[in-house]
Amino acid sequence: MATATETLDPTPDLNTSGTPSRSIATRIAGRLGQGTVQVILIVIAVFWLVPVFGLLISSLRPDTANSSSGWWTALTAPSQLTLENYANLLGESTITSSLINTVLISVPATVLVVLIGALAAYALAWIDFPGRDWVMIGVVGLLVVPIQIALIPIAKFYGATGLFGTITGVVLFHVAFGLPFAVFLLRNYFSGIPRDLLEAARMDGGTEWSIFRRVVLPIGLPAIASLSIFQFLWVWNDLLVALVFADPDSQPITIALRGQLRQFGSNIDILASGSFISIIIPLIVFFSFQRYFVQGVLAGSTK
Amino acid sequence: MAAIAIEHLGKTYADGTRAVTDLNLDIMDGEFLVLVGPSGCGKTTALRMIAGLEEISEGTIRIGDREVNNVPARDRDVAMVFQSYALYPHLTVHENIGFGLTLRKMKKPDIDKRVREVAEILELTDHLDRKPRQLSGGQRQRVAMGRAIVREPQAFLMDEPLSNLDAKLRVQMRAQIARIQRDLGVTTTYVTHDQTEAMTLGDRVAVMRGGLLQQVGPPQTLYEQPANLFVAGFIGSPGMNLISTTLTVDGGKTTFGIGDTTLEVPESVLHQRPALRNYAGKQVAVGIRPEDMEDAEIVGDEPGATLTSVADLVEAMGSDVMVHFPVQAEAVLTEEQKQLVDETGAAVAGTSGTVLVGRFSPRTRVYVGQPIKVRIDTARLHFFDLQTGKSVWD
Ligand SMILES: Nc1ncnc2c1ncn2[C@@H]1O[C@H](COP(=O)(O)OP(=O)(O)OP(=O)(O)O)[C@@H](O)[C@H]1O
Ligand SMILES: [Mg+2]
Numbered sequence: 001m002a003t004a005t006e007t008l009d010p011t012p013d014l015n016t017s018g019t020p021s022r023s024i025a026t027r028i029a030g031r032l033g034q035g036t037v038q039v040i041l042i043v044i045a046v047f048w049l050v051p052v053f054g055l056l057i058s059s060l061r062p063d064t065a066n067s068s069s070g071w072w073t074a075l076t077a078p079s080q081l082t083l084e085n086y087a088n089l090l091g092e093s094t095i096t097s098s099l100i101n102t103v104l105i106s107v108p109a110t111v112l113v114v115l116i117g118a119l120a121a122y123a124l125a126w127i128d129f130p131g132r133d134w135v136m137i138g139v140v141g142l143l144v145v146p147i148q149i150a151l152i153p154i155a156k157f158y159g160a161t162g163l164f165g166t167i168t169g170v171v172l173f174h175v176a177f178g179l180p181f182a183v184f185l186l187r188n189y190f191s192g193i194p195r196d197l198l199e200a201a202r203m204d205g206g207t208e209w210s211i212f213r214r215v216v217l218p219i220g221l222p223a224i225a226s227l228s229i230f231q232f233l234w235v236w237n238d239l240l241v242a243l244v245f246a247d248p249d250s251q252p253i254t255i256a257l258r259g260q261l262r263q264f265g266s267n268i269d270i271l272a273s274g275s276f277i278s279i280i281i282p283l284i285v286f287f288s289f290q291r292y293f294v295q296g297v298l299a300g301s302t303k
Numbered sequence: 304m305a306a307i308a309i310e311h312l313g314k315t316y317a318d319g320t321r322a323v324t325d326l327n328l329d330i331m332d333g334e335f336l337v338l339v340g341p342s343g344c345g346k347t348t349a350l351r352m353i354a355g356l357e358e359i360s361e362g363t364i365r366i367g368d369r370e371v372n373n374v375p376a377r378d379r380d381v382a383m384v385f386q387s388y389a390l391y392p393h394l395t396v397h398e399n400i401g402f403g404l405t406l407r408k409m410k411k412p413d414i415d416k417r418v419r420e421v422a423e424i425l426e427l428t429d430h431l432d433r434k435p436r437q438l439s440g441g442q443r444q445r446v447a448m449g450r451a452i453v454r455e456p457q458a459f460l461m462d463e464p465l466s467n468l469d470a471k472l473r474v475q476m477r478a479q480i481a482r483i484q485r486d487l488g489v490t491t492t493y494v495t496h497d498q499t500e501a502m503t504l505g506d507r508v509a510v511m512r513g514g515l516l517q518q519v520g521p522p523q524t525l526y527e528q529p530a531n532l533f534v535a536g537f538i539g540s541p542g543m544n545l546i547s548t549t550l551t552v553d554g555g556k557t558t559f560g561i562g563d564t565t566l567e568v569p570e571s572v573l574h575q576r577p578a579l580r581n582y583a584g585k586q587v588a589v590g591i592r593p594e595d596m597e598d599a600e601i602v603g604d605e606p607g608a609t610l611t612s613v614a615d616l617v618e619a620m621g622s623d624v625m626v627h628f629p630v631q632a633e634a635v636l637t638e639e640q641k642q643l644v645d646e647t648g649a650a651v652a653g654t655s656g657t658v659l660v661g662r663f664s665p666r667t668r669v670y671v672g673q674p675i676k677v678r679i680d681t682a683r684l685h686f687f688d689l690q691t692g693k694s695v696w697d
Binding site for chain 1: 387
């Protein structure tokens with residue numbers, strides 16, 4: 001079990017970074033390598049950020065300005081910037097209601113996947129039951145099933161059961177297709193928890209449930225945080241599933257924005273500000289979870 | 304607090320490994336019992352079966368007057384200290400120690416009171432708000448102890464709790480564990496592969512080997528009357544010198560030879576070990592503890608109890624001096640060596656000559672390369688049957 005701890009231990013190995021045994025040439029190569037990587041990263045970041053920045057500026061310019069000149073002109077004449085677009089947008093009922101729909105879809109689809117995934121992962125990692133390995137193989141198998149294959153049969157099924165066009169239907173679909181990855185990720189993480197730790201909790205009087213809640217969940221927090229972000233962003237940005245299963249009443253923001261895209265040009269004000277609002281929430285989620293990415297939650301538990 | 308009764312306990316793992324065979328042990332209420340043996344002999348397996356972490360293949364375990372074979376670990380009311388400490392990394396020292404009480408739904412103020420009492424005993428009061436990663440190895444070890452103590456369980460189980468500490472700390476903690484166990488009077492089963500730890504801690508010591516119990520008894524009994532060759536070699540450091548030789552009975556005298564020297568077995572030994580007479584003319588294993596040898600310059604030599612040799616290696620330990628010297632005698636092969644010979648047919652080096660180790664008084668002036676006379680306390684000789692390995696008594 002010690003190995004699991006070691007791999008999760010964040011303590012930087014001071015010996016590998018500056019030992020005299022490494023030749024000068026290797027070190028220079030290392031420095032150069034790092035420098036190159038950083039330059040490439042910066043280039044990529046700029047490449048991505050320029051259009052985003054342009055979109056932000058556009059969202060702050062009046063409609064008329066956007067149709068007559070490029071966004072960069074605002075850099076020299078910042079007086080034209082205004083929050084007018086955002087005010088208009090929040091008055092637009094399709095946009096606001098689809099934004100609410102997105103929240104109503106993303107939050108349960110994330111919470112359910114994490115909850116069910118964590119419970120299943122704990123069982124698959126630590127509870128001995130007949131056929132456990134086969135279940136795990138099944139889960140891994142499901143990972144490779146592409147969403148497209150399921151669209152038509154499930155659409156039929158939803159049609160028959162009345163789930164079609166409902167938020168519940170969309171959520172259920174996301175949960176079903178989010179679970180294999182969730183179980184896979186969390187099981188691998190949970191099985192890295194030292195066995196001694198769970199046995200200690202058992203000796204201390206823990207039931208499966210209390211061990212799960214008081215030991216496995218807190219220790220698994222980094223994995224759970226990563227999973228939550230992945231799943232939330234995936235569902236938040238989803239277009240395909242919503243296109244198939246949602247109707248105008250249950251459509252999320254992605255569909256609403258796409259509707260505006262058809263008349264591109266005249267609707268740049270709604271498109272730009274709408275996109276920005278839909279980015280803000282994932283950003284909040286990301287930053288509020290990122291403090292759990294502290295590595296080495298296991299440090300000090302054993303030895 | 305309760306006694307633990309183990310009857311015909313056996314364990315076969317799923318892969319067919321036989322880890323424990325027919326183990327019978329009665330651990331008395333309040334007793335400190337140490338399970339000791341070489342690596343892989345099944346100590347941990349036995350302990351885990353008592354804990355309820357490993358399924359029992361055969362036999363029964365009773366804690367108090369309850370058979371616990373089918374009682375899950377959490378309901379056995381025993382506490383375990385793990386070799387790895389297994390502290391909960393996300394909880395503070397206070398929460399770690401109080402974890403078992405929290406799970407038992409004890410009230411917060413009561414938990415706090417008991418955690419603080421235990422922290423006081425273990426000198427952890429200043430660290431209660433720290434996380435395990437902020438503690439030194441010794442402090443972590445104490446937290447692990449605290450977690451067991453605070454529950455006031457029927458029994459403590461400890462699996463090599465000191466093996467991750469440095470030598471000095473180990474000695475300190477050893478004393479502390481002994482003191483705490485005596486004060487609390489909780490029945491304790493302690494696993495170690497270190498015979499010094501076993502001897503110093505145990506009220507009784509159980510020696511295991513290859514899943515089989517070899518001997519159980521108070522440390523001094525194990526030392527003075529080892530039941531077989533294995534226990535004789537395992538207990539004591541440096542180990543007992545073991546050589547195989549032929550016993551000769553001539554008139555009233557029973558003698559055996561080591562090289563050119565003939566040593567005489569005193570009456571007292573023959574009286575203690577009447578069965579020795581059956582070995583007249585046969586091969587036996589003779590055991591001599593290092594401290595039963597002394598520099599003849601100091602105690603004087605005596606015919607029939609003195610060996611001559613040349614000092615090969617002299618280790619001054621301060622309180623005594625270890626002197627290694629070769630003799631022309633056949634060493635007793637351990638089971639492992641025998642196996643090697645059986646499997647490969649290879650001759651094991653050194654069968655015609657053996658190096659003995661004597662623990663001499665620090666007043667000795669012996670130096671390497673010097674011819675020496677070694678006086679042997681023949682009244683304290685040990686004899687074992689070479690075939691069965693058992694000690695020869697009656
Ligand atoms: N889960 C397991 N599955 C199969 N065999 C096992 C298992 N655990 C232990 N064994 C085997 O059982 C035997 C006894 O192991 P055990 O851990 O009880 O030894 P030990 O006396 O505690 O040794 P050590 O001093 O090295 O800790 C060994 O041969 C070991 O390989
Ligand atoms: Mg062990």
